[in-house]
Amino acid sequence: MNPFQFTRVTTPKAAISAVTKESGTYFLAGGTNLIDLMKREVILPERLVDINRLPLATIEKTATGLRIGAMAKNAAVADNELVKKHVPLLSQALNAGASAQLRNMATVGGNMMQRTRCPYFYDPSMPCNKRSPVQAGPDKGRANGPSGCGAIGGHNRMHAIFGASNKCIAVHPSDMCIALVALDATVNVSGPKGDRTIPFSEFHRLPGDLPQKDNTLLPGELIMSVDLPTNRFADNSYYLKVRDRASYAFALLSVGVGIDMKRGTIQDVRLAMGGVAHKPWRLTAAEAFLKGKPATEANFKQAATLAMQGAKGYGENDFKLTLAPNAIVDALKTATKTA
Amino acid sequence: MTNKTKNPPIDRIDGRMKVTGGAKYFADFELPNTAYCVIVGSEIAKGAIASLDTQKAQGAPGVVGVFTHQNMPPIPGWDAPVGGEADGPAPKPKTEETYRILSSPKILFDGQPVAIVVADTYERATYAASLVKVTYTKQAPRTDLEKHLSEGVAPKGAEGGNYLRGAADGYKTAPVTLEAHYTIPVEVHNPMELHGILAHWTDDKQLMIYAKTQGVNATQNAMAQAFKIDPKTIHVHTEFMGGGFGMGLRTWPQETAVVAIARKIGRPLKLVMNRSQMFTLVGHRPYTVQTINMGADQAGKLIGIAHAATAETASYEDFTEATVNMTKFMYACPNVSTRYRIVRLDRSVPIWMRGPGEATGAFALESAMDEMAHKLNLDPIDFRLRNYSETDPERNRPYSSKNLKEAYQRGADAIGWKERRNQPGSTRDGGWQIGYGMSTGVFSAFRWEASARALLKADGSLTIQSAVTDIGPGTGTALTMIAHTVLGVPLNRIRIEYGDTSLPKAPTQGGSAIVSAVGSAVYDACTAIKTELMQLALKAGGPLAGQQTDELTLADGVLSVSAEPKKKVAVSDLMQANKLTVIDKTKDSKGSPEQEKYSMYSFSVHFVQVRVNPLTGVVRVSKAVSVADSGRIVSPKTAASQMIGGVAGGIGMALTEEAIIDHRFGRFVNNNLADYHVAVHADVPAIETIMIDKPDPIINPMGAKGMGEIALIGFAGAVANAVFNATGQRVRELPITPDKVMQKLT
Ligand SMILES: Cc1cc2nc3c(=O)[nH]c(=O)nc-3n(C[C@H](O)[C@H](O)[C@H](O)COP(=O)(O)OP(=O)(O)OC[C@H]3O[C@@H](n4cnc5c(N)ncnc54)[C@H](O)[C@@H]3O)c2cc1C
């Protein structure tokens, strides 16, 4: 690990100005991702700004739904009564992630900002465009490592089948974010140029030609909170996570479902998939198809087929082309209790 | 006597110490003025170091030295083989390449040490290590066994020989035949405790070592050879190990390097490797590809089996294991042939991993047996019983003991085998399909040479000493139990000292042999004390004069006449009367000649129930029953724990464990515990263990056989067989991950 400066702040303002002032400065929340990246020398911060004392950990009811502070711990959100009652999908998704110890440290903001788990990204001796968008020169040392995409033509079992580019095929690894994108969350951020609100589906981005950019947050911006609108999905929601072991493994892929059902008919539905794209992947075509239709296996299969349009495998992850529609059907059956 | 009656379950003697931090592992030892070192590993798998810049690292705070091939202190015994198993560094046959740590710019495998950075703290050494700049001349690495299968060579030694009984292609003449290929990926031991060593030259001739080794005597010998010094001047201490699973069965080159550097810098030096180095520097279970050809008749009698295995090894050392052995004797089959080959690749050398060789082979053989049973429409247990070997068909001699039929029966009853339908995919529960599978495991029951010392004091306390290390199975508990049974000393008056070269010599903890080997020595030493006590009591003028030895009972510190318990003498009185403060006996146990007349094996049977989601391909082991037929169980509780641990490892082997290499670079991509999946609690159901607990009359006086390996051997096959029974999908490549099981949406 490289030497770095450490600052502790108590107000969002101080946090933002500290990060804006010097390049190479990072917010430190639970540290469960950032510290690992520092140990592996993927990121070499000059300064860490500890934001754990910011008063941003509340979970409260608002006029339009729920507001969850950016510093709320993953475990606290998952166990919160309001969350369990109004957005059980979020609670399920959080509990499907990481381990109890990690969830006790990890924060909502940090979870959204966590980097991909692509193994080439984590190993600075391996090629990776996300870590090293430009080829490292001799002066840059080994911190950046070689550019290129190690996963294309390599070990890409965990990688994207939607929206990848020839620069990067990584996926966003979060479980929580699948629930948030499905539930139409919005993100409140504060930055050197003021406050703004970002729809969750626009928070993360596809890699395109800038794989180093995971999201649309601007330099110096701090995530303050996430808003969740009121919904009618609580009775029929389900988070299905398919993974290589029963716990403490990232998703091969996951499906988040929320359904408003009346007498066997789908009034409204939200569907999103994780582990398939560089961002939490909303299945809008499948949603549109299912709306107003009876909850039958035939309809679920059709929706799954629609969801798969444009999917592309990269070798080791070709199985996701079969697994994804299967998982969509399985999740819909479970959420509608028609399994 | 131990083997006449079942032993009571007693608590692990070191349990409290382990959970309260009282047990000291090698890295827990602190010596004044210790320096710490960190290994910089190669970032290529084949080629050479082109340039090496250590200047920045040398200048970093706290740095004591940076050692590379340019300035590594000489190791005088380099050309004596460094390493080796058991009691001696049995030299491996020489290959074209040699690997001598930090001796040349040549790179032979991913992660090969290119520098060792020494500083006054671990953190400073870590930082300085990040400043070492290395550039390489790369060559294309050959690491993919699948691509080099045709380059297999027959290794020297017993394991390399082809075996033939009857006709090599006898299976072809059978009315029902099958050919199947089975693959096991690279698996890594990944114990919780990281590997390393603490070395301290108290002067230029006296060496103190705290190591992570499964045998202190083996480390002592290896270091004596490497540094050309008298083993007596080397003191090795390893009382506890935080899991070994085979990785500590030899002395690794980096351990030798640390000892050499410690001498050079004149300070104690500690190495604790990091997790990714655990994948490249301390061995692994080799990637192995196997083919089984099998033929049987309609009556379910095996006509022939041919079993061929090809495994990877390093370019610089031939590693072999007994992958195909089980096939030679497991079933009564007239035509059996086996063949074992290794391919030298640009990989670090493998080492035995729990259930070495046999676990790999059993997956293939026991999967094939299940496949054949299915073809014959026979229950898999029934098929095995029709081919049950009452005597060893390989060596044509009796088994010292074999209660496998009873094991099949008891396991089947416990899992609810009668619920199983022979037709795959017949049982459902909602969206899940349920299946049952079983498999047999077997491992040689060894009895190696070992010595132990027993000291009975006049105050009634007993001390047992042996150099053996307890790598976790409960060796100390088992040895305590053996001593207790012979001498009747209450458990809380027995003290055991082990894991140190100052104690009587013992073999390396491995091969499930320790209870048999060291246990026999403890038994003999305690029996010698007992004999002496009896002689004192029976001699002319002694308190029990006139009686015969076999009329006496020794229990709770009192020697009495069995038929007339009132005729007795307290051991303490007897010793005092003879002016003895202690009776001190050391015994070497060598095994008995009748061992040559019998084949000695421990057997196991594993039963599992799985639940499979056909849409997602997720497999859950929902029930597991493991039955051990390993002679008299010396310590029932720790024996059950061994089985439970073996099953947990078996679930990992079956469903999750795989170290993945990117063959373009010849390097691991999942070399950490987040991406290399060992089974977690959620993967492991409640495990039922059943002990047949019948003494083996031949192997040793306790009638006990080993059980560490059989707990794992065969388990993965049972899971694969259950997955087949649940779904009709036969997975022949471990691990059985969702992508291999999910079925296409129709
Ligand atoms: C072994 C392991 C297994 C895991 N398994 C899973 C899993 O199965 N599913 C899953 O979803 N996740 C998993 N995780 C990831 C885990 O969820 C994340 O590490 C965690 O959510 C990050 O939160 P944190 O508060 O610790 O962030 P930190 O590590 O502190 O920060 C991460 C990044 O976010 C930035 N950041 C933090 N807060 C803010 C803010 N308010 N505004 C702007 N930027 C901010 C930081 O600067 C940093 O760049 C796993 C992690 C590990 C180590």
Ligand code: SF4
């Ligand atoms: S997929 Fe993306 S993160 Fe992974 S190696 Fe390629 S560029 Fe890097």
